[in-house]
Amino acid sequence: MAAAGEPHSSLYDTIVVGAGIQGSFTAYHLAKRGRDTLLLEQFPLPHSRGSSHGQSRIIRHAYAQEHYTQMMAESYGLWEQLEAEAGAPLYRQTGLLVLAANTNPEFQRFCQTLAQHHIPSELFTAESLRGRFPGIRPYCGEAGVSDRTAGVLYADRALRAVQDGFRRCGGALRDSEQVTDIQPGVVVTVTTSGGVYQAKSLVITAGPWANKLLAPLGLLLPLQTLRINVCYWKEKVPGAYGVSAHFPCFLAICDPHHIYGLPSNEYPGLVKICYHSGSPADPEERDRPPEASGLPDIQVLQDFVSKYLPGLVPEPAVVEHCMYTNTPDEDFVLDRHPKFSNIVIGAGFSGHGFKLAPVVGKLLCQLSVGEEPSYTMEPFGIRRFPALPPAAL
Ligand SMILES: Cc1cc2nc3c(=O)[nH]c(=O)nc-3n(C[C@H](O)[C@H](O)[C@H](O)COP(=O)(O)OP(=O)(O)OC[C@H]3O[C@@H](n4cnc5c(N)ncnc54)[C@H](O)[C@@H]3O)c2cc1C
Numbered sequence: 001m002a003a004a005g006e007p008h009s010s011l012y013d014t015i016v017v018g019a020g021i022q023g024s025f026t027a028y029h030l031a032k033r034g035r036d037t038l039l040l041e042q043f044p045l046p047h048s049r050g051s052s053h054g055q056s057r058i059i060r061h062a063y064a065q066e067h068y069t070q071m072m073a074e075s076y077g078l079w080e081q082l083e084a085e086a087g088a089p090l091y092r093q094t095g096l097l098v099l100a101a102n103t104n105p106e107f108q109r110f111c112q113t114l115a116q117h118h119i120p121s122e123l124f125t126a127e128s129l130r131g132r133f134p135g136i137r138p139y140c141g142e143a144g145v146s147d148r149t150a151g152v153l154y155a156d157r158a159l160r161a162v163q164d165g166f167r168r169c170g171g172a173l174r175d176s177e178q179v180t181d182i183q184p185g186v187v188v189t190v191t192t193s194g195g196v197y198q199a200k201s202l203v204i205t206a207g208p209w210a211n212k213l214l215a216p217l218g219l220l221l222p223l224q225t226l227r228i229n230v231c232y233w234k235e236k237v238p239g240a241y242g243v244s245a246h247f248p249c250f251l252a253i254c255d256p257h258h259i260y261g262l263p264s265n266e267y268p269g270l271v272k273i274c275y276h277s278g279s280p281a282d283p284e285e286r287d288r289p290p291e292a293s294g295l296p297d298i299q300v301l302q303d304f305v306s307k308y309l310p311g312l313v314p315e316p317a318v319v320e321h322c323m324y325t326n327t328p329d330e331d332f333v334l335d336r337h338p339k340f341s342n343i344v345i346g347a348g349f350s351g352h353g354f355k356l357a358p359v360v361g362k363l364l365c366q367l368s369v370g371e372e373p374s375y376t377m378e379p380f381g382i383r384r385f386p387a388l389p390p391a392a393l
Pocket residue numbers: 017018019020021022023040041042043049050051052053056057058059177178179180205206207208209210213228229230274322323324346347349350351352353354355356
């Protein structure tokens with residue numbers, strides 16, 4: 001292997017830009033197939049400036065859109081495989097409750113998908129919810145549906161495990177190297193703050209920085225980057241909403257944005273409850289507090305916690321930050337560059353991509369080696385966005 005700053009003596013098969021969960025899984029699949037792969041990351045690892053840091057993420061089969069439930073069947077298997085390779089637990093089953101007015105059309109789609117895919121689940125009325133989950137105070141007319149297979153992924157540990165797996169397969173990971181220039185061609189030339197590298201194909205998985213790398217390649221995707229407040233709430237009785245008390249993850253279908261929670265585990269006595277949206281922010285500015293004085297998301301969460309979860313103190317005890325990169329329809333972008341077919345793009349994971357990363361990585365790997373992808377790519381294509389600059393298409 002070349003020392004940092006020196007060109008690799010031969011061509012890489014693939015360079016992957018961005019060692020978040022999507023780029024790391026893509027590189028892992030490529031290296032497992034024996035491809036000579038270089039994974040580049042701008043920050044020293046581990047870091048907390050993108051979207052893949054933190055201790056926990058929800059994993060679930062339950063989705064209102066069937067294509068994700070379909071992909072989750074394989075994703076669970078790949079997580080288990082990584083867990084076995086890592087020799088450490090990456091996942092804890094807790095179940096998930098989806099909560100909504102029983103007439104809500106999105107809620108009904110969740111119920112249909114769970115039934116069609118034979119996912120173990122149970123329907124609840126407001127009354128049966130109260131009986132089973134005394135920590136929740138449902139309102140009249142509310143319903144719940146559970147996904148018993150759901151749980152929590154140990155995110156930081158999972159990211160490390162997949163990067164370790166990549167290196168064990170012979171992959172090269174260089175952190176603290178920012179990609180500053182990409183020259184497309186049959187051989188792609190990538191310049192970083194530390195050197196110049198060449199490869200037969202390139203995968204861009206740059207999270208909130210995706211458009212910064214794509215713009216010089218003539219492509220601007222309709223992505224919105226959001227700064228998310230990750231809030232933790234104190235239990236009045238420690239453990240009452242904990243994994244050991246069998247409190248599940250939950251997803252409350254609220255208007256305009258959902259609210260979700262994970263049982264207390266990572267910080268003893270604190271339950272993670274967040275708003276599925278945030279304030280628009282450039283990733284370079286993510287650590288600067290938002291200019292508006294009030295934080296409406298935290299106000300919405302405080303109202304929700306005080307009305308709905310009476311065993312929690314309705315004031316966040318800890319607030320951390322993370323970035324979302326949203327597409328208009330919240331479906332991912334997994335596609336080739338419209339002009340440069342050996343440049344593959346994975347972007348726009350819209351706050352729900354972690355659980356699916358094993359399959360996303362496999363699909364991006366398939367696209368970059370020129371194989372037929374294992375799933376329909378229709379929901380993920382770049383051409384679904386009608387207003388792209390004509391230069392790109
Ligand atoms: C608060 C929060 C809660 C979430 N909850 C869930 C959940 O419960 N379940 C779930 O499935 N998903 C969840 N998600 C979504 C999930 O975490 C993301 O979809 C996923 O982490 C996106 O990964 P990524 O690799 O695309 O992005 P990132 O993790 O941001 O990785 C991109 C990487 O590219 C690097 N990079 C960028 N530009 C360059 C460059 N020029 N040169 C070199 N490197 C570069 C960045 O430094 C970064 O490390 C949540 C996300 C957030 C923020």
